Amino acid sequence: MDRNEKTGHITIARRIFQGTGLLAGCLGVIVPVMSHIVFPGLHCYACPLAVTICPIGIIQNLLKTGFPLFPLAFLGLSGILLGRWWCGWICPFGLVNDIFIVLNTKKRIKQGITIATGIISLGAALLIILFLDNKWLSLIPGVFVVFVLLLLIVPYFSPGLKQKTGSVKLTGILFLIFTCFFPVVLIIDLAPLPVLILGGGFFSLILGGGMIFFFRNNKPFILKFIILILTTGFAVIAADTLFCKLCPSAALSAALPYLITNPSFIPGSMYWIKLGILLFTALCLVTVSRFFCRYLCPLGALFGLTNKLSLLKIKRSSECDAVDKNKCKYACIKSCIMGIKDIHKQKVLTQTDCIKCGKCIEACPYSHLHFCGGIA
Numbered sequence: 001m002d003r004n005e006k007t008g009h010i011t012i013a014r015r016i017f018q019g020t021g022l023l024a025g026c027l028g029v030i031v032p033v034m035s036h037i038v039f040p041g042l043h044c045y046a047c048p049l050a051v052t053i054c055p056i057g058i059i060q061n062l063l064k065t066g067f068p069l070f071p072l073a074f075l076g077l078s079g080i081l082l083g084r085w086w087c088g089w090i091c092p093f094g095l096v097n098d099i100f101i102v103l104n105t106k107k108r109i110k111q112g113i114t115i116a117t118g119i120i121s122l123g124a125a126l127l128i129i130l131f132l133d134n135k136w137l138s139l140i141p142g143v144f145v146v147f148v149l150l151l152l153i154v155p156y157f158s159p160g161l162k163q164k165t166g167s168v169k170l171t172g173i174l175f176l177i178f179t180c181f182f183p184v185v186l187i188i189d190l191a192p193l194p195v196l197i198l199g200g201g202f203f204s205l206i207l208g209g210g211m212i213f214f215f216r217n218n219k220p221f222i223l224k225f226i227i228l229i230l231t232t233g234f235a236v237i238a239a240d241t242l243f244c245k246l247c248p249s250a251a252l253s254a255a256l257p258y259l260i261t262n263p264s265f266i267p268g269s270m271y272w273i274k275l276g277i278l279l280f281t282a283l284c285l286v287t288v289s290r291f292f293c294r295y296l297c298p299l300g301a302l303f304g305l306t307n308k309l310s311l312l313k314i315k316r317s318s319e320c321d322a323v324d325k326n327k328c329k330y331a332c333i334k335s336c337i338m339g340i341k342d343i344h345k346q347k348v349l350t351q352t353d354c355i356k357c358g359k360c361i362e363a364c365p366y367s368h369l370h371f372c373g374g375i376a
Contacts, residue, residue: 010358014089018098021090027051038071040078041091042299044247046254048261056299057244060235075299079306083313087293087300088355093249097293100285101337168218172211174284175223175295178246179207181273182230185242188269198237206230220295220339221304221352228298243298245270251278289337294353304352311373314349314356320368328365335363343369 025043039052055071062068078086087094186199210226213219231243244250251274259265284291293300325344332343338353343360361369 008362010362014357017089018092018095022092022095024090025050025052025092038074040075040086042093042247042249042297043091044244044250044254046250046258048254048257050253054244054250055302056231056247057241060231060241060243063232063235064239075302076306079303080309081311083307083310083356084300084303084352084354085310085312085356086303087297088357091299092253093297094290094293094355096249096252097285097290098337100282101289168220169215171220171223171288171291171295172214174280174291175226176207176211178277178280178296179203179227179230181246181277182234182242184273185240185245185270186234186238188273189240191238195238199234202233202237203230206233223295224297224301224304224352227296228301231298245274246277247274248278248281248292251275289339290355293355294338300355301352307352307354308350312356313372314354314358314361314369315372316343316347316349317368317370318347320344320364320366323366323368331363331365332360332369335359 021041025039025041026047026049037052038055038058040055042056043050043052043054045053045057055075058071059068062071183200183203186196191199206226206229210222210229214222214226227243234240234242255271255274255278259267259271281292281296288294330344333341336343337357337359338355340349340351340353342351343349349356349360356371358371361367361371
């Protein structure tokens with residue numbers, strides 16, 4: 001079988017696995033009782049069809065009173081076996097990220113959706129400002145959406161702006177906007193003053209130190225680890241599942257269905273902020289492939305820590321070194337949906353961002369990349 005016949009087989013298999021993962025997370029349509037099984041992907045336990053528990057949610061819940069030994073052991077074992085394969089092949093919100101990649105490849109569709117979504121966001125922000133009782137809190141989503149709108153739409157009319165700003169710095173700015181909602185949740189929940197002081201200090205220390213490292217070293221992978229630290233740290237300090245209140249996956253699979261199925265439900269401030277974050281994530285996914293998986297997902301950070309140890313690996317053959325890269329045109333790098341730039345230099349792909357999707361294997365014209373198992 002030549003390469004052309006092989007091309008696409010991995011993608012087809014991955015779509016089947018992703019569909020299976022989505023079904024596994026939504027088996028409530030068949031089994032109406034939640035089974036409390038930890039799911040190796042980001043799928044909210046509050047989803048009406050969920051029969052599993054999101055690992056990030058249960059870790060935060062257990063951190064409020066103790067140590068999340070079981071979910072961490074489960075994730076550790078899953079990671080040692082397959083690493084971030086779970087992100088690329090099973091995670092339901094990873095599938096949502098993949099769907100937006102199709103839009104990324106269509107420039108006119110991408111521009112149209114970005115502008116349309118931006119206009120809708122602006123309208124929603126104005127409605128929140130006008131009708132939310134707490135006028136100070138209403139300004140937060142309003143300013144947030146307007147700023148994101150400018151960041152994402154202006155570059156289309158000024159192509160040189162993105163080059164001047166730099167994609168890494170632009171990503172950092174978008175990340176800063178997202179993380180600003182961590183302390184906002186504390187304020188909305190009217191947390192006690194000691195919690196506000198401790199939480200604010202912890203937030204400032206971790207975010208400040210992490211962003212200095214990010215901008216000085218241009219290492220985007222650090223961002224999801226900042227989110228992971230903030231998520232677990234706030235669970236201990238504030239005794240609350242703060243990330244769950246901000247999670248776009250939860251907004252899509254739980255918050256929206258609840259609103260649709262309960263017409264009498266009156267959304268509060270936190271609900272609209274959560275939907276605003278989902279909209280923000282959608283805008284970013286149109287601009288950057290798998291934006292959430294790359295920069296924001298704390299579960300991806302946990303699985304990323306196991307990539308170097310996982311039994312499943314992607315290896316690069318030594319014959320690749322002798323290939324004229326002007327002929328292959330760095331097909332592996334161009335195909336990578338996670339934006340990894342040094343595939344052609346690595347003997348084994350162990351980066352924390354590698355989700356083992358197999359796109360690079362399919363793209364290589366010389367079949368110098370392949371899946372393999374074992375500790376070597």
